[in-house]
Amino acid sequence: xxxxxxxxxxxxxxxxxxxxxxxxxxxxxxxxxxxxxxxxxxxxxxxxxxxxxxxxxxxxxxxxxxxxxxxxxxxxxxxxxxxxxxxxxxxxxxxxxxxxxxxxxxxxxxxxxxxxxxxxxxxxxxxxxxxxxxxxxxxxxxxxxxxxxxxxxxxxxxxxxxxxxxxxxxxxxxxxxxxxxxxxxxxxx
Amino acid sequence: xxxxxxxxxxxxxxxxxxxxxxxxxxxxxxxxxxxxxxxxxxxxxxxxxxxxxxxxxxxxxxxxxxxxxxxxxxxxxxxxxxxxxxxxxxxxxxxxxxxxxxxxxxxxxxxxxxxxxxxxxxxxxxxxxxxxxxxxxxxxxxxxxxxxxxxxxxxxxxxxxxxxxxxxxxxxxxxxxxxxxxxxxxxxxxxxxxxxxxxxxxxxxxxxxxxxxxxxxxxxxxxxxxxxxxxxxxxxxxxxxx
Numbered sequence: 001x002x003x004x005x006x007x008x009x010x011x012x013x014x015x016x017x018x019x020x021x022x023x024x025x026x027x028x029x030x031x032x033x034x035x036x037x038x039x040x041x042x043x044x045x046x047x048x049x050x051x052x053x054x055x056x057x058x059x060x061x062x063x064x065x066x067x068x069x070x071x072x073x074x075x076x077x078x079x080x081x082x083x084x085x086x087x088x089x090x091x092x093x094x095x096x097x098x099x100x101x102x103x104x105x106x107x108x109x110x111x112x113x114x115x116x117x118x119x120x121x122x123x124x125x126x127x128x129x130x131x132x133x134x135x136x137x138x139x140x141x142x143x144x145x146x147x148x149x150x151x152x153x154x155x156x157x158x159x160x161x162x163x164x165x166x167x168x169x170x171x172x173x174x175x176x177x178x179x180x181x182x183x184x185x186x187x188x189x
Numbered sequence: 190x191x192x193x194x195x196x197x198x199x200x201x202x203x204x205x206x207x208x209x210x211x212x213x214x215x216x217x218x219x220x221x222x223x224x225x226x227x228x229x230x231x232x233x234x235x236x237x238x239x240x241x242x243x244x245x246x247x248x249x250x251x252x253x254x255x256x257x258x259x260x261x262x263x264x265x266x267x268x269x270x271x272x273x274x275x276x277x278x279x280x281x282x283x284x285x286x287x288x289x290x291x292x293x294x295x296x297x298x299x300x301x302x303x304x305x306x307x308x309x310x311x312x313x314x315x316x317x318x319x320x321x322x323x324x325x326x327x328x329x330x331x332x333x334x335x336x337x338x339x340x341x342x343x344x345x346x347x348x349x350x351x352x353x354x355x356x357x358x359x360x361x362x363x364x365x366x367x368x369x370x371x372x373x374x375x376x377x378x379x380x381x382x383x384x385x386x387x388x389x390x391x392x393x394x395x396x397x398x399x400x401x402x403x404x405x406x407x408x409x410x411x412x413x414x415x416x417x418x419x420x421x422x423x424x425x426x427x428x429x430x431x
Binding site for chain 2: 003004005006007008009010011012013014015016017018019020021023026027028030034055056057059061063067069070071077079080081083084091106107108109114117119121123124125126127128129130131134149152153156178179180183184185186187188189
């Protein structure tokens, strides 16, 4: 058995995370490398996901940065940057907004299908190590009922369900609660 | 999932990383989950990740001494920061996107929300990025950032530090961290540093003076090696995923 190294410890992304990860949001005019709030996936139904991040006092967090990673509508992950997107919560309203497609089904470890989901990471001042969760879709009732990850959540699975927006086609709402009664389920993967 | 808890990556040692709630760092109090993280094995959603080739960046991207010049060189102590990205199995990690951000030599960030009284440097943005090479090596040229004050249960000071974001081959390897500079007396007073409780882990966040790599009559050098999570190579692993 080889000697395992220890992972470099995490440190908070801090309040100025935008400089490095979304420079335009910090006010820095540079050529960025195409990372935006769009996943640029082509296959699948276009969807918009918006939400806010709340802290344990119910206050809206205006300095969070979020990243998503997902398959396309056929359940395929792409070799490249398609499927990855990054955005920040608005400095005033606290809203974030991703433009993507509804993902397809990705196989679980035993080959059985998982319900459509998007991996979501949350970074902010005060978060010592990024939080890892998943966005599922509330209107995928049947697939959700068979999903091995959702079914392993003892309490709080509803916090992972993005709700269809009644007023707007293909728009979903996904609020993140860092702490408190409606605390989002976060994973140690 | 109880029957299948072997994951594709070694589990994270949560006593080595900072805990979520570290009250001495005030911002963590309301931003840390109260419930324990739920353990979940990986699937392709976590063992895959975006791939960033070498072609989309120029050499200037990793050169913060020149990538924001308006009318002259930025002010401060010129440094070269280099190191190697390995995984827990000591394998070099190629094509890792490394994004860096930092304050200028006076401790001021070029950010719409930083109002610290130290002046901005119009020739310095504090923004750089690079992609690790086939051997996992990376290099930045920059300025040593200044320490700066922040509000934390009263006034406090951050030691000089540079933020790093790493996107490796798998989303499961995602890491955002900060590194500090050998010998900085502020390190031991910093609540954010001390969110890491093991002194050996803190030491892993301290870049070491690297005189051999200094550019003569130009720039001092520091070395900061990085370890990302490694694939679980215990015999029980069925080699699932890619």
